[in-house]
Amino acid sequence: MAGSGLFDDCTLPDTFCEVSGRKSDSEIDRLFTRRLARQSRAGLDRRKARAEEEMYNLGITFTLYFGEETVDRVLPFDVIPRPIIAKDWAVLEEGVQQLIEALNHFLHDIYHDRKILNDGVVPADLVLDNKYYLEQMVGVDPPGGVYTHICGTDMIRDHDGRFLILEDNCRTPSGVSYVIENRHLMMRSFPDLMENARVRPVSDYGVRLREKLADCAPAGVTDPSVVLLTPGLYNSAYFEHVFLAREMGVPLVEGRDLYVDENDEVFMKTVCGPAPVHVIYRRIDDAFLDPEAFRKDSMLGTPGLMRAMKAGKLAIANAPGTGVADDKAVYAYMPDIMRYYLDQEPIISNVKTYVCRRPDECKYVLEHLDELVVKPVGESGGYGIVVGPKATKKEIAEVAEAIKKDPANYIAQPMISLSTSPTLTKEGVQPRHVDLRPFAVTGKGTWVLPGGLTRVAVKKGSIIVNSSQGGGSKDTWVLS
Amino acid sequence: MERADNLARLLSVAEGFATGDDDKAAWRGVLDTFSDGPAFAKTGKQLTGLNVVRWYFIDKKNPNSIASALAAARENARALRHITPTETWKQINMLNGIIARLTARQVTLPKLADLCEQVRLGCQAHQGGVDGAWYRDEAWLFHRLGCELERADQTTRLVDVKYYQITEPGDDGDAIIPPDIVWWNSLLRSASSYHAFRRRHALSAGPTEAASFLLFDEDCPRSVRLSVNEAAERLRELEDDYGAAPSPELRQICHSLVDLLARTEPVKPGRALHRYLDDVQLQLISFAEALSERYFGPD
Incomplete structure (x- = not known):
């Protein structure tokens, strides 16, 4: 990047830079070192403002409520894409497919024979006492044997640019609408930059998703009817629900639009009468899905959905009870789980994880709190995380107490320096930490969307990329 | 959208033919069209052209205002976003945004004709979009x-x-x-x-x-x-x-x-x-x- 000006201050010591770390790749050289670096700072600012205005006009927003007032905000969008070269992507793609295969074996096993628990590879209580483990799923066979139809795995890159799995999202991972909308925005804002760029397209996600969901329809259904079940208009991810229903071309329904009849068949109420439903892509948590089986007070779900699934007349994506695999303590066992079912070494490694339920590892964690990142196992969205090297003495003391009180609720990981990607900030183009959530859909086989959600920690030095904590996003360019 | 269109027509015509801000008969006529006399009286505001116009244009507490009608249209379009053509949704969203951001100071009798025209053109564009793009x-x-x-x-x-x-x-x-x-x-x-x-x-x-x-x-x-x-x-x-x-x-x-x-x-x-x-x-x-x-x- 020497001499370009724009990218002069874009690397940090001992940290992988998504652009300069792969500048020997000819496509990165052509698109970034030559094309993008020619842009002026003012030009970039202008295009960013225009892109965010377009997001606002298109309603790619989430709604904040202040009493009676509502404010629509856009997720901050960074106009400098994050590239991934073909060779790196091939490894990631294979790794994600391997992970999902193992996860589906694992989920089937823990709801059927429990071999992995009986063989002592994963502690039985860790699984069976998990709050996301559902007794109602024991012995149930989801059509096609698929539990995790949609999977979004959070990945980071170490200082050499190797991908590492940070976290699994097997319940209802969100963010894929941003992957596709970010690409639309880039194509509108930078037609000159995108011209002839060998960037793999992401726009067929909806078609692939519907195809994979149809793969998993109940036996005997030839032309399955798929619906997307949303908690409704006031859900913060409503935009994404609408987006996916449109991209798939399937009805968007709420729980009250569906019913299950006495033959355990599911129908959607329409102005033209009842219409059968075979596959539900639900964006409602397990607990609220079916008041007949789970929380009785749920107003969001539809009574009888579990009955229909058990009777083999309905596929639910993702299957209820997959949340066990998201647990941060179960995560620590993922390499063992992969070896157990597939007899293979993991293609993508885990971040080294200390499980505080193991006394010796807990002891190590308590002695090294100032070097480690501590996470509560059942939380998501970045809540409750304590970053040792950046925490105050008081915070360290508090988390130490919490761990001693309930060790099983915590894991710890060494501080990994997340990779950075050049990002347009108020101070110019600067390195900011990023992660990656690739999306994979599974039916007959697993397809990985060549792209993924790149989240960026907008604040200088921050490694928390969650949108609830001020993160933004970038377009992810998988190069071919 | 249809209501916002009609309100904008009525307000601009009323403004054009009223003799001024204090033409009580003309402005009462507007309130009578929607049987809104009692509702307006409850606001405690004086019956003047400016007050009536602001109440019908930007007052979100008035369910029969242009701002309320557009906000409701936008909520409905958001609920049905998956079947609404993208340009139709974008246009409602933008029009609602423009009107929702208007302050009282920006709504005056001399500016009313322009504001009403903006709403009317927006509502007509909506009809055109629905006609031209809706399955x-x-x-x-x-x-x-x-x-x-x-x-x-x-x-x-x-x-x-x-x-x-x-x-x-x-x-x-x-x-x-x-x-x-x-x-x-x-x-x-x-x-x-x-x-x-x-x-x-x-x-x-x-x-x-x-x-x-x-x-x-x-x-x-x-x-x-x-x-x-x-x-x-x-x-x-x-x-x-x-x-x-x-x-x-x-x-x-x-x-x-x-x-x-x-x-x-x-x-x-x-x-x-x-x-x-x-x-x-x-x-x-x-x-x-x-x-x-x-x-x-x-x-």
């Missing part, structure tokens, strides 16, 4: 149905109130105060029908013909008759194309409304007209209720 599914039929019913309601109100204003007080209540040219303009222009009326009718045509034009003309896009006939047609398509037959009650109300408006004899302005329009209004309300009960009610 002709059952949702489109319901969009049309809602539009036609709202339009029929607005025109009925307009005629009723305007003719009430020129009825001679007295025992028979059937005498008309001969209206001046301003009155003509204001009435017909509120319904975008001034030029069409002039083309269709001789210069000697009077208030009776004008009322008949707005109520019974078969080709005027804002006449009550055309709106009702169009609504009936959409209802038929719902049955024929989607097998979604109306309830017996809905079918009966629809027939009766079509019959009520299929008259060749003009209605003489005065008490008879008022009674007639009352009847049309009540049936329009029943139509809307039966429609929502049949297609969107509980099972």
Whole structure:
């Protein structure tokens, strides 16, 4: 990047830079070192403002409520894409497919024979006492044997640019609408930059998703009817629900639009009468899905959905009870789980994880709190995380107490320096930490969307990329 | 969107023909069109042009304001975003954003004509987008149905109130105060029908013909008759194309409304007209209720 000006201050010591770390790749050289670096700072600012205005006009927003007032905000969008070269992507793609295969074996096993628990590879209580483990799923066979139809795995890159799995999202991972909308925005804002760029397209996600969901329809259904079940208009991810229903071309329904009849068949109420439903892509948590089986007070779900699934007349994506695999303590066992079912070494490694339920590892964690990142196992969205090297003495003391009180609720990981990607900030183009959530859909086989959600920690030095904590996003360019 | 369009028409015409901010009769006329006198009185504001205009333009506490109508349209479009064409959604979202951000200071009588035009053009663009890009599914039929019913309601109100204003007080209540040219303009222009009326009718045509034009003309896009006939047609398509037959009650109300408006004899302005329009209004309300009960009610 020497001499370009724009990218002069874009690397940090001992940290992988998504652009300069792969500048020997000819496509990165052509698109970034030559094309993008020619842009002026003012030009970039202008295009960013225009892109965010377009997001606002298109309603790619989430709604904040202040009493009676509502404010629509856009997720901050960074106009400098994050590239991934073909060779790196091939490894990631294979790794994600391997992970999902193992996860589906694992989920089937823990709801059927429990071999992995009986063989002592994963502690039985860790699984069976998990709050996301559902007794109602024991012995149930989801059509096609698929539990995790949609999977979004959070990945980071170490200082050499190797991908590492940070976290699994097997319940209802969100963010894929941003992957596709970010690409639309880039194509509108930078037609000159995108011209002839060998960037793999992401726009067929909806078609692939519907195809994979149809793969998993109940036996005997030839032309399955798929619906997307949303908690409704006031859900913060409503935009994404609408987006996916449109991209798939399937009805968007709420729980009250569906019913299950006495033959355990599911129908959607329409102005033209009842219409059968075979596959539900639900964006409602397990607990609220079916008041007949789970929380009785749920107003969001539809009574009888579990009955229909058990009777083999309905596929639910993702299957209820997959949340066990998201647990941060179960995560620590993922390499063992992969070896157990597939007899293979993991293609993508885990971040080294200390499980505080193991006394010796807990002891190590308590002695090294100032070097480690501590996470509560059942939380998501970045809540409750304590970053040792950046925490105050008081915070360290508090988390130490919490761990001693309930060790099983915590894991710890060494501080990994997340990779950075050049990002347009108020101070110019600067390195900011990023992660990656690739999306994979599974039916007959697993397809990985060549792209993924790149989240960026907008604040200088921050490694928390969650949108609830001020993160933004970038377009992810998988190069071919 | 239809309501916002009608409000914008009415406000700009009222502003054009009122003698000023303190022309109480003119501004009360606007409130009367929507039976909003009591609701406005509750705000405690003085009856001035500026106060009435701001209340109808930007007051979100007034459910019958342009801002409220657009916000409701935007919420509905958001709920149905998955079947609404992208440009239609974007346009509603942007128009709502522009109006929602207006401050009281930006809404003044001299600026009103421009603001109303912006709303009207936006609402017309909406109709154009729906016409040009919406897949002709059952949702489109319901969009049309809602539009036609709202339009029929607005025109009925307009005629009723305007003719009430020129009825001679007295025992028979059937005498008309001969209206001046301003009155003509204001009435017909509120319904975008001034030029069409002039083309269709001789210069000697009077208030009776004008009322008949707005109520019974078969080709005027804002006449009550055309709106009702169009609504009936959409209802038929719902049955024929989607097998979604109306309830017996809905079918009966629809027939009766079509019959009520299929008259060749003009209605003489005065008490008879008022009674007639009352009847049309009540049936329009029943139509809307039966429609929502049949297609969107509980099972």
